[in-house]
Amino acid sequence: MKASTSSMPSSAPVAHKAPLPPSSSRSSRIAPHSHIKGLGLNSEGRAITDTAAGGFVGQENAREACGIIVDLVKSRRFSGRALLLVGAPGTGKTALALAVSHELGSKVPFCPMVGSEVYSTEVKKTEVLAESFRRAIGLRIKETKEVYEGEVTEMTPSESENPLSGYGKTISHVVVGLKSVKGTKQLRLDPSIYEAMLKEKIVVGDVIYIEHSGAVKRVGRSDAYASSYDLESETYVPLPKGDVHKRKELVQDVTLGDLDAANARPQGGQDIMSVMGSLVKSGRTEVTEKLRKEVNKVVKGYVDQGVAEVVPGVVFIDEVHMLDIECFTYLNALLESPMAPTVILATNRGNASVRGTQDLVAPHGIPVDLLDRLVFTEPYSKDQVARVLQLRANIEGLKLAEGVRDMLATEGEKTSLRYALQLLAPASIIASINDRSEISLEDVGEMNELFLDAKTSAAMISASEKLKP
Numbered sequence: 039m040k041a042s043t044s045s046m047p048s049s050a051p052v053a054h055k056a057p058l059p060p061s062s063s064r065s066s067r068i069a070p071h072s073h074i075k076g077l078g079l080n081s082e083g084r085a086i087t088d089t090a091a092g093g094f095v096g097q098e099n100a101r102e103a104c105g106i107i108v109d110l111v112k113s114r115r116f117s118g119r120a121l122l123l124v125g126a127p128g129t130g131k132t133a134l135a136l137a138v139s140h141e142l143g144s145k146v147p148f149c150p151m152v153g154s155e156v157y158s159t160e161v162k163k164t165e166v167l168a169e170s171f172r173r174a175i176g177l178r179i180k181e182t183k184e185v186y187e188g189e190v191t192e193m194t195p196s197e198s199e200n201p202l203s204g205y206g207k208t209i210s211h212v213v214v215g216l217k218s219v220k221g222t223k224q225l226r227l228d229p230s231i232y233e234a235m236l237k238e239k240i241v242v243g244d245v246i247y248i249e250h251s252g253a254v255k256r257v258g259r260s261d262a263y264a265s266s267y268d269l270e271s272e273t274y275v276p277l278p279k280g281d282v283h284k285r286k287e288l289v290q291d292v293t294l295g296d297l298d299a300a301n302a303r304p305q306g307g308q309d310i311m312s313v314m315g316s317l318v319k320s321g322r323t324e325v326t327e328k329l330r331k332e333v334n335k336v337v338k339g340y341v342d343q344g345v346a347e348v349v350p351g352v353v354f355i356d357e358v359h360m361l362d363i364e365c366f367t368y369l370n371a372l373l374e375s376p377m378a379p380t381v382i383l384a385t386n387r388g389n390a391s392v393r394g395t396q397d398l399v400a401p402h403g404i405p406v407d408l409l410d411r412l413v414f415t416e417p418y419s420k421d422q423v424a425r426v427l428q429l430r431a432n433i434e435g436l437k438l439a440e441g442v443r444d445m446l447a448t449e450g451e452k453t454s455l456r457y458a459l460q461l462l463a464p465a466s467i468i469a470s471i472n473d474r475s476e477i478s479l480e481d482v483g484e485m486n487e488l489f490l491d492a493k494t495s496a497a498m499i500s501a502s503e504k505l506k507p
């Protein structure tokens with residue numbers, strides 16, 4: 039992310055006048071949910087309604103309910119329970135789950151999947167579910183280690199003739215200068231550390247630490263460089279306190295799923311995953327139930343010693359009516375295991391038969407024993423559709439002429455919010471074909487002739503079937 043600054047002297051005034059390259063986040067594809075940033079709740083957990091906080095309009099009850107779930111998950115009091123989001127298509131169930139994952143932050147694992155993912159020809163259905171559950175259980179490992187930490191002031195590899203071959207040179211060692219608040223140190227280090235530094239893309243001005251084992255970690259870019267022209271995505275950190283050589287508490291977040299995978303394919307190396315990857319001496323190359331049990335045992339030992347802490351996260355299963363009865367019974371078993379995450383399910387079905395059964399009709403297509411907590415998402419009013427439309431238009435950088443928002447909102451209320459939102463992009467294309475910078479009423483009219491919404495098309499089909507002899 040920061041490679042561009044390395045070759046540029048920090049005082050290069052000419053470059054600053056050049057037009058800014060479009061930053062990667064702006065030019066990236068705009069996904070359907072890119073306006074959703076969180077649940078938009080105030081400090082008391084009430085939904086903020088006057089602005090589209092977190093990217094949400096309306097749906098106050100569902101948002102507040104999800105806020106409570108977030109608190110419960112964070113305080114680890116909802117493990118092993120399931121929450122179902124129910125509502126008509128396009129009422130924001132998937133968006134809510136995404137907001138929950140934003141609210142949980144990066145420290146609490148969130149593992150999303152879609153019901154139909156379990157139907158794979160390579161992996162058993164239950165295996166897919168089991169893996170998702172493992173990926174939703176985090177492990178925070180704390181250790182105190184001796185490290186060298188500081189801002190990199192120099193990084194000079196020293197080359198020597200390669201005694202083994204006539205061609206080229208090899209690096210015999212690297213000289214690294216590190217600066218902290220208390221002083222500076224020049225270290226003469228092994229070439230493998232130089233390789234690790236290149237791999238982490240470390241340049242002068244970065245704050246890093248080097249463990250005794252040889253693992254190198256980049257913390258961020260030093261504050262001192264913050265004023266110079268740099269990419270926005272950079273994290274700036276202050277100059278490390280204390281001496282360069284010191285004991286430091288390191289915290290690593292991994293999931294049980296990571297540990298299973300690492301132990302099934304041990305890599306051999308110095309970074310945390312490689313070390314954690316040799317917890318279990320198994321020689322296996324596949325994640326099996328037995329391997330999981332062994333990993334659990336080691337993890338339990340760590341927890342008992344106080345080295346690690348279990349952080350239960352969230353599994354989100356969208357379109358949960360796609361699961362069949364076998365999956366549901368397995369899900370129940372998973373929920374009862376001692377290390378279970380919170381499960382959030384979403385569906386837009388009313389009464390439906392449970393997949394894999396002959397005549398078992400259940401609310402939402404889910405066996406009743408799983409349904410203890412439900413959150414409903416309500417359909418939107420025209421005004422709410424209009425506000426979401428404006429939000430999306432801003433994000434997609436589209437201008438709407440007088441009355442367009444109103445017209446699309448009417449359309450959205452009649453069909454669904456999703457349909458209205460999806461009209462924006464094609465309308466903007468028609469506008470640009472017609473040489474207009476903003477979407478006008480004509481563009482929307484033209485598009486309405488080209489595209490149909492689902493309800494209209496269904497009505498047309500049934501009408502044409504009646505005509506058949």
Ligand SMILES: Nc1ncnc2c1ncn2[C@@H]1O[C@H](COP(=O)(O)OP(=O)(O)OP(=O)(O)O)[C@@H](O)[C@H]1O
Pocket residue numbers: 070071072074093094095096097125126127128129130131132133134385386415426455456459
């Ligand atoms: N309250 C809201 N505020 C802002 N945007 C919303 C809101 N509700 C839904 N959206 C947006 O509307 C679109 C459709 O919503 P979403 O995909 O979450 O619906 P869904 O309930 O999951 O539907 P389905 O049952 O078909 O899966 C998305 O782009 C979503 O971000």
Ligand SMILES: [Mg+2]
Pocket residue numbers: 131132133356384
């Ligand atoms: Mg959805």
